[in-house]
Amino acid sequence: MLKAFYTTTICLSLTCAAPGEADPWDLITQISYEETETANSWSVAKTIPDELRDMAQGFEITGHYVQIEALTANRIKQFIIVPEAADCPFCGESGYGPALEVTLKRAIRPIEEGTQITLRGTLQFDESPETYRAVFLTDAKRID
Numbered sequence: 811m812l813k814a815f816y817t818t819t820i821c822l823s824l825t826c827a828a829p830g831e832a833d834p835w836d837l838i839t840q841i842s843y844e845e846t847e848t849a850n851s852w853s854v855a856k857t858i859p860d861e862l863r864d865m866a867q868g869f870e871i872t873g874h875y876v877q878i879e880a881l882t883a884n885r886i887k888q889f890i891i892v893p894e895a896a897d898c899p900f901c902g903e904s905g906y907g908p909a910l911e912v913t914l915k916r917a918i919r920p921i922e923e924g925t926q927i928t929l930r931g932t933l934q935f936d937e938s939p940e941t942y943r944a945v946f947l948t949d950a951k952r953i954d
Contacts, residue, residue: 834871835893837862839908841944853939862933862945869933869947872954873910875921876900885917895924911946918952928954 837859844855873891876898890909892898897907912929921927931950936943 832861832865834862834865834869835873835908837865838910838945843942843944854942855939856937856942856944858935858944863935866933866935868930870928870930870953871910871947872926872928874898875923875925875927876909877920877923878911881920883917884920886920887914887917888912889921891927891929895926898924911943912950913946913948915949915951926954927952 840859840862842857844857846853846855871891873893874895874897876890876892877886878889879886888911890899890911892907892909894907897909899906899909912931915931929947929950930953931947934946934948936946
């Protein structure tokens with residue numbers, strides 16, 4: 811009996827790097843994904859650039875704020891950022907692009923949707939074959 815099998819490789823790229831510097835969004839979009847599906851299973855293998863892994867401690871990135879949770883006690887602690895405000899995955903304008911899930915070290919007052927912010931924290935890697943999530947930022951602080 812022949813089982814259905816296919817493999818897909820997805821590699822996104824974004825040109826944002828300044829000369830001599832690695833742009834965090836560029837490195838995030840260089841993560842490649844290899845999806846494997848059989849009649850009974852599905853998985854995804856991720857290849858994360860070594861340069862991105864090397865930046866994990868003290869990872870600094872600038873992006874646009876996107877709320878993902880209802881506000882509680884007028885404070886936010888978890889959200890996503892995207893490279894451009896138009897990249898909001900919930901706005902329905904530009905399709906799907908890179909996004910970074912963020913958990914702050916301490917909750918802050920709400921931010922207006924689309925506001926550009928700069929954060930510093932620890933970049934974590936999700937090696938799980940059950941999800942496309944590959945990186946997320948923890949213990950982040952707003953530094954702008």
